[in-house]
Amino acid sequence: MAFGLIGRVVGTKPSRLSTAARLIPARWTSKGSEAQSKASTGGGGASLKTFQIYRWNPDNPGKPELQDYKIDLKDCGPMVLDALIKIKNEMDPSLTFRRSCREGICGSCAMNIDGCNGLACLTKIESGSKETTITPLPHMFVIKDLVVDMTNFYNQYKSIEPWLKRKNPASVPGKEILQSKKDRAKLDGMYECILCACCSTSCPSYWWNPESYLGPAALLHANRWISDSRDEYTKERLEAIDDEFKLYRCHTILNCARACPKGLNPGKQITHIKQLQKSG
Amino acid sequence: MGASKLSGMQKQVLSLYRGFLRAARSRPTEDRKRIEMIVSTEFRHNSKEVDRKNFQYIEYLLRLGTKQLDQLKSPDIVSLSSIKVVTSKT
Numbered sequence: 526m527a528f529g530l531i532g533r534v535v536g537t538k539p540s541r542l543s544t545a546a547r548l549i550p551a552r553w554t555s556k557g558s559e560a561q562s563k564a565s566t567g568g569g570g571a572s573l574k575t576f577q578i579y580r581w582n583p584d585n586p587g588k589p590e591l592q593d594y595k596i597d598l599k600d601c602g603p604m605v606l607d608a609l610i611k612i613k614n615e616m617d618p619s620l621t622f623r624r625s626c627r628e629g630i631c632g633s634c635a636m637n638i639d640g641c642n643g644l645a646c647l648t649k650i651e652s653g654s655k656e657t658t659i660t661p662l663p664h665m666f667v668i669k670d671l672v673v674d675m676t677n678f679y680n681q682y683k684s685i686e687p688w689l690k691r692k693n694p695a696s697v698p699g700k701e702i703l704q705s706k707k708d709r710a711k712l713d714g715m716y717e718c719i720l721c722a723c724c725s726t727s728c729p730s731y732w733w734n735p736e737s738y739l740g741p742a743a744l745l746h747a748n749r750w751i752s753d754s755r756d757e758y759t760k761e762r763l764e765a766i767d768d769e770f771k772l773y774r775c776h777t778i779l780n781c782a783r784a785c786p787k788g789l790n791p792g793k794q795i796t797h798i799k800q801l802q803k804s805g
Numbered sequence: 806m807g808a809s810k811l812s813g814m815q816k817q818v819l820s821l822y823r824g825f826l827r828a829a830r831s832r833p834t835e836d837r838k839r840i841e842m843i844v845s846t847e848f849r850h851n852s853k854e855v856d857r858k859n860f861q862y863i864e865y866l867l868r869l870g871t872k873q874l875d876q877l878k879s880p881d882i883v884s885l886s887s888i889k890v891v892t893s894k895t
Contacts, residue, residue: 666864
């Protein structure tokens with residue numbers, strides 16, 4: 526019975542493939558219907574969505590502008606990054622943005638979509654005819670279009686010394702430093718950070734003091750190393766950030782927890798550091 | 806040029822220029838001349854071409870220059886060279 530069905534399927538396939546295989550499939554996909562509707566009026570069957578994207582070119586420097594692009598949502602993937610790639614491929618190759626993994630793990634495509642910071646590869650395009658505004662991460666220096674200068678952010682991360690520091694060598698030399706499951710569980714909610722900068726650039730305190738305040742991302746990582754049971758420099762780490770500006774610019778605004786695309790809560794980790802400072 | 810009181814941005818540009826010249830001083834003579842030539846032509850060109858009020862672009866150039874200066878100061882960097890690119894606006 527099953528063989529008979531397969532036989533029938535195999536029988537029909539070659540005929541489809543043999544006769545101009547490249548022409549026929551176009552009719553069966555939505556692209557065909559979209560091409561027809563585009564030719565007619567452009568509004569017919571296609572659901573067009575306007576994207577307003579921040580543009581600024583350092584080679585022709587003028588005032589930054591919001592440029593409109595219309596995308597047919599039926600012919601585009603569900604995420605904002607798909608729309609950006611489609612615009613770059615088909616409409617405007619000069620649109621510049623960072624992207625890498627397209628799955629929300631690298632943190633390259635962080636940008637401000639409709640007022641909220643997030644990863645373009647994880648933010649769904651809102652259906653409906655409302656315009657979507659895409660701008661670079663707020664209060665960051667712009668290099669070109671949606672690409673921002675992250676050096677200050679990375680330097681702040683470097684300044685908290687995000688590596689294991691020990692005074693005594695490992696108990697079994699040459700082997701791993703052991704850690705119980707409970708101690709490892711203390712790091713949950715901090716190790717997942719991908720340094721996308723969505724949280725830091727959503728913090729108003731970070732906007733007003735970007736050079737002196739470390740920002741939620743760096744402080745989250747500081748807490749990650751402070752809470753690591755294998756690290757022996759806890760006291761020194763706490764003293765290094767026990768600063769009016771580095772730590773205490775945080776006023777628990779908690780925009781960071783709202784913006785984090787991985788669902789982490791940097792504000793909670795900062796509160797943990799503050800508690801340790803008070804008790805230590 | 807307002808020689809009486811320089812604005813903060815003008816002071817930054819001048820200190821960047823001075824930084825480049827100082828970095829050039831620590832290099833052998835031929836490299837030094839090349840660096841000074843490149844840096845001075847770049848600064849003079851931009852001073853004529855860039856509008857004084859275009860703060861965003863000037864700050865962008867300042868940041869770019871500071872990064873290049875930091876790279877130049879590092880002992881790993883051997884020399885500085887520049888290529889002239891002519892963009893044809895079609």
